[in-house]
Each structure stands twice: as structure tokens, then as C-alpha cells.
Amino acid sequence: MKGKLEPSERQRLIEEGKNLKEGLVALEEDLLKLTDELQQEAQCIPNMTHPDVPIGGEDCSVTRKKVGSPPQFSFQIKDHLQLGKELDLFEFDAAAEVSGSKFYYLKNEAVMLEMGLINWTLSEVMKKGFIPLTTPEIVRSSVVEKCGFQPRGANTQVYSIVGSDQCLIGTAEIPVGGIHMDSILAESLLPLKYAAFSHCFRTEAGAAGAATRGLYRVHQFSKVEMFVLCRPEESDLYHEELIKIEEDLFSSLGLHFKTLDMASGDLGAPAYRKFDVEAWMPGLERFGEISSASNCTDYQSRRLGIRYRPSEPSSASPKKGKANLAPPRFVHTLNATACAVPRMIVCLLENYQQEDGSVTIPEPLRPFMGGLEIIAPKSR
């Protein structure tokens, strides 16, 4: 229509243009809807699975490693609840009144144990090059979703805040994953290794059964979480590094535990591969999960928008500029529990109890507890 035209020809073209425009608007609307629907469906597709992962349900998980052996007791042992009561370490009843069930106060040496565990754990992983962090515990729900959780699903684990799009974190994995959202990192920064200390909040909705006594399953707890961002080629390597760090930590504390390669039916959507550590809890007379290490490959990074710029070796042409820059690639992310305090307290109390009702503190923790060697019954 830019050229010179007969009026009738112009009119015909105007009509044609209008029809085309209307048709286009309708199609573009359809395209948008379709794109959204496609996105929604596609985002449900779980991550791929490492070839070595056992296929099947929970009972198909394979034991990779077993460390230590169950302690032998020459006396009638107690569970952590009874030990805690007798040593005046917890308050559950008052917490039920003040907050509700599955809440608790730690008292006396249990507070020192929590501080000691956190400080020791942070110290150990810092030696291995992890950057210590504390994080927000209130985050936007979109960040929770990008990490692969569902804040508003039925039986959600996530507490939401009234009057906002914010939630409480269930793990520091979420705020740490969010640090580099929508960024392109220089390759030289990788691997980026964080050790984040935070409180974690979980509704535990739908958590039925008897394994909810005492500290085993609670709504609020302290945790040190390791989080790694790396190049895709290296994520398997760092997964092995993370589980090794965990195993070393738990060995140092003298715990008896096994490491499991979790079966395909037991992986969350983000996890390409997941190793769980279960420690022997004599009072519960079974193994209980104390830690989990997941390789999420690019599942989270595709949602959080975390990429890196590979630094290509310079080609024959010395010309500078965009032509020599490799396109950004998604990083791989991994997360692993360095220390989940309540379950560690269960382990330490139950494994290190003495006949007289006292509890010995494992050596590595003592310098972080003012040299305290034993939690003894108090005289009244």
C-alpha cells in the first residue's frame, strides 16, 4: 500500500489488510494460550535419571556404603525423648500450648549441642571451600516453585504468609538457588559452593504414623545445607564429593549409618540422582534419614534462569567481539544436607547414652561446646 494505487485497488487492499489483521489477532491469542498450556504440561515432566539409579519403588533403593556398627548396650536403653526429659533438654508440652504439636524448645545443653553442631559443621565445610551464608527464611512463592516445590498444592509442605505472595522456606536450598536467579555467571566462578545455615519450616501435612514423636519430625528446625552450582560435565563429580563430605562428617561423629542410592520411584521431580544417609537410632530401633544429597542437573537452573558463559579457547581468528563468545549454558545445581540439627540430636543422644543416664559428647564437637564432655543428670 506504499506505492501509488487506483482508489478501488487501495480499498480492496485495505479490506484484505483488515481481514488479515483480525485473523492474526485471533491466531496470536490461540498461540499464547497454547504456549502457556504447553509450558504448564511440559514443566510437569520430571528430570531425567542417572543410568545407575535403581528402577522401582522405595524398597529398590540400593545401599552404596555402610559405616560403623550398632553400639552394644549392656543396659536398658532409652529413646531421645526420655533422655531429653530426664536431662531437662526439651520442652514439648509447653510448645504444644504455645504453638501446636511438633514444636519444641531446646534447653540447657541441648542449646549448646545445637550451636556446637552448627558451628562445627560450618567450620568443616568451610575448610572444603564452601562459602558460608545465612539466608532469608521468607521468600516469594515463585522462587519456591522454580526450585521444584509446590507451595500451594494439596498437602503442601510450605507455610504461606497472609496477605502476600511470600512463604517460609523448608530448606535453604530455596533462597540459595535464588541468589543467582536470572544471571549469567562467568565460568571462572564455577564451581560455586555455598554452605547455608537457616531455620527451616515444614507443615508436615500428611505425615502420618508413629515416626512423629519427639524431634524426629518437627515443624521448625536448624539446618546447614550445601549447595553447588557447576558446569554440566562436573555435576556427577560434585555429587560424589558432596556425599563424601557428608559421610566424613557423620563418621567423625562416630555414627553408624548407611548411604542409599534412591530408587527412581523415590526421586523428587528435580533430582537426577539422590543419595540418602540413614543413621542408626537405637531408641527408635531403626535407621532414620539424617541427610539427602541430590544432583538436580539443569532442572532448577532452567527454572531459576541460572546460566554461565563458557570461556572458549581463542580460535585462529584473533578478532575480538561477540563472534568469539560461546552461547551461555545452564549450570547444574546440587544440594546436600550437611547437618539437620534435630535428627542429629536424636542420633547423638540415643547412641551416646550411658548407663547412669548421662550422654557423652563426641570429641569433634567438644571444642565447639566450651569443652563440654558429658551431659549429666542434674541434681535438684
Add this chain to the structure above:
Amino acid sequence: MGLQSCIGGTTLQTLKLASIPTLSSSRLVSRPVQLKALTLDFFLLSPHGRSRRSPFPLLARALSAPAIAFQTETPPEEKVVKPQWKAAIDFKWIRENKEAIAVNIRNRNSNANLEAVIELYDKMSNLQKEVERLRGERNAVANKMKGKLEPSERQRLIEEGKNLKEGLVALEEDLLKLTDELQQEAQCIPNMTHPDVPIGGEDCSVTRKKVGSPPQFSFQIKDHLQLGKELDLFEFDAAAEVSGSKFYYLKNEAVMLEMGLINWTLSEVMKKGFIPLTTPEIVRSSVVEKCGFQPRGANTQVYSIVGSDQCLIGTAEIPVGGIHMDSILAESLLPLKYAAFSHCFRTEAGAAGAATRGLYRVHQFSKVEMFVLCRPEESDLYHEELIKIEEDLFSSLGLHFKTLDMASGDLGAPAYRKFDVEAWMPGLERFGEISSASNCTDYQSRRLGIRYRPSEPSSASPKKGKANLAPPRFVHTLNATACAVPRMIVCLLENYQQEDGSVTIPEPLRPFMGGLEIIAPKSR
């Protein structure tokens, strides 16, 4: 090393919470940071307005609108709703001391309506007498009907009985409504005030003590935000994306500083007989109210949880106050001294102005809070003890600060007396509040239902039993900040900065930070 607990009066021995050992080979990786131009906004202290300096405006806000114990907010028509809980108010005492109470309400700029309370109380008393009288009559009629009667007489009595019963039901309903209304009004009345408290607004607060002096710098100093940026200690921008404004990550040595401050503080107050605690950070909203805060008021400081009656705590004072809710403690347990470590969450709604940069005003922070339950005669004593502990802590860290006796217009409803500590923050070029110590006397305990049984010396009669038990009395409660981490970090960074951009760690904290002596700029 043996330990004895604080229960029953014995004290925990000195325990030095040791720390992260020296980092020999940690590689502190820093992320490339873009230094934006910084403008230093100065918060000018306005002598006439109510400035939002306080990090604990909860109490100040509780002053301006009454603490409501009821489930719904009171609509303009003053509708009275069934209360979830009731403070144990001494109405007779109010009546007997109404002049003093009226003066107190005026001095505190409180909205409480004393006249309404007295009026309602009188009405209620009269109605109560009427109800009792009617009950007496009804009983008399019932008794008469037991005997042998003429049918017509019996019929008449039945009618009379029925009328009395209906009248009684109506009166009892009225009495109930009146009682609830009285309770609602009376709970708005703020605590009485210590005679030494200066009367007036914020500017009338009196300086009790001044310690140290502002450090002299021979170079251009930086504020904590700039120091933190250059030393790679904080992340504010990422936190704004992930969570919103006034959130932050601590990184590297700032994490060690936080852990060091908490561990050192706990260690110090444990030496003084405080029982260490960690607490739930989610609590029922009724507990928040009983402590004198308003979870659901306009501009509330309190975050609420969707789908429940729970909230996030703004201070460990709340869950610790709740531990002994609805209890009668043995006198031998008092004083009960707790040092509670928790994270605290505050909406900071309505916190306007420039003093919101960086770590000065944030939504989430770590705090060690001291909480004391004691006999009434001793609360003044423990208030002095608490402020002394705080002053000793801050002196040990080499801070320059002043302690203020807060004026009547600046006390929250629960506080009988409040001491604030303001420390010199060179980067902000002013004093900033780092701690607050309140004596709440029986305001909180009457709401939380915390009493103790005085152990009377045995009288002449050796007979055992209830006759010799003195009636339970309400304890007094006190709370005081031992360490509010972000503000301490502001103080330490700004006061201990060196010309080369590094920051020295005060001696007492070093053993709790693996011996770390200095936070130095990192090589890239």
C-alpha cells in the same frame, strides 16, 4: 566438667562456647560486584514527631491502640465479640485507684477509656446483685414447691418460677455481654508507671549513663553498607529479588560474626545464671496478644500464617512468656532467668523514612533475649540487673553508648519502665537503638496466667493442708535484649573500620570466631 541446671536455684557454671578454629585454607570466593554510587541518607531526629527509630515499635504501637483479646477486629460500632482469653484484671483495684490510673493514661497518651471501665464495672456489679437476688427468689420458689400445696397455689408458683427463670436468663445474658465489654475496655488500660520515669514524649527520655566516646578517625569513614559491599559480607540485591526489600544474606566473615556474637552472648549470660533456650518461631496469635502485642491490628508488626491462627514471632519474649502460661510456679523456682536465641520476624509496616537502609531495619534477624520471671518485690532489682548485664556486654565490645530511661509517652502498654541502649554508629552519624530492657510487672502475667505460690513461714498451728497455703500471686516479668545481631554488626563494622578498608574484631569475640582478628578485603 559437671553442670548443674538453673532449675531449683543452682547455676550453670561458666562455659566458654568455643568456636570455629582458624581457617587455614578456606578459599573465600567473591562474586564480581558492581559498586553503585552510594548516597548516605541521614535520618534526622525529629524532636517533635514520633520517629520510627525503635527496632521494637511493637510496644509503642500497642500503646496507641488497645491490645485486643478478641477474635475479630472491633468495627466502628464497638461490637463486642466473645473473647478467646481474659486478662485477670483487678477491677476493684482500678476503681479504688482511678485518679492515679487516669493520670497514668494521660501521661502515656493511651486511648484507654477509664470512665467506660468504671461505668461498666458499676453496672456489672449492680446487675450481678440483681441476678443474685433473682436467683435467691427462684430458689425460694423452688423450695416452696417441695412442700404440700393447693393446686391453685402450686400453679401460681409454677408461673412465678417460670417468669423468674425467663427474667434470669435475660439478665444473665446481659451480664455476660457486660462482662465481656468490661473486659475488653479494661484490657486497654496500660500498665502503671514507675515513679522515676520521666513524664512526657520521646524527647523527655533521660540519659542514665554514658559509656565510652566516639572513635576518632583520621580518614574518610564508610557506613556498614559500603564496608559490607567491599568486604563481600552481604547480599541485598539478590535478597530483594528472592524475598523482597529489607531482606539480606550474610556471607563469609559476617556469618562468623553472627555465630560469634550469638555464642559469646549466650556464654556470657549463662555465666550469670540464665537458662539457654531455643524457641518456636511460629506461635498461636493468642499468645502474641497476651504478651501485649497486636497481631491483627492495622500496621501490625506481625506476620500471620495462612489457614491457621498462628503467627511468626517478632521477639523470643513471646514464646518464652508462653512457657509458663496458665501455671502456678513454686516460689523456690523464682527468679526464673531465661536467655533465648531465636530468629525474629517483623513486617516493619509503617516504618517510614531513611533509616531503613542496610541492616538497620530488616524483616528477619537473630536475637538473644533475656527473660525473667520473679516475685513482685524483686522486679525493680532485676530490671537494674538486666540493664547492667547489657551495659557490661556492650562495654566489653568497646562500644560507645548511652542508656536512656524512656519517657512515659514512649512506653508500650506492658512496660512499667523501659531502658533503651543506643550505640554510636559512625556511619549513620548518630546513636541507634541496639537494645531495650522492660519491666512489665504483672501486665503480661495477668494475661498469660503465670502465678507463683508464696511459701509462707509456718504459723503457730502445725496443721498441714490448704489452710496454710498462701493464695497464688502473679509473677512479674521482665525482658531485655542481650544481642540483636544486625544492629551489632552495624556497630562493629562502622566503629572498627580501618583505613585500608578492613575491620578489626573486638577481643572477646575472637575465640568465638576461630581466632579471627580482622576482616580483610579479599583479593580477587
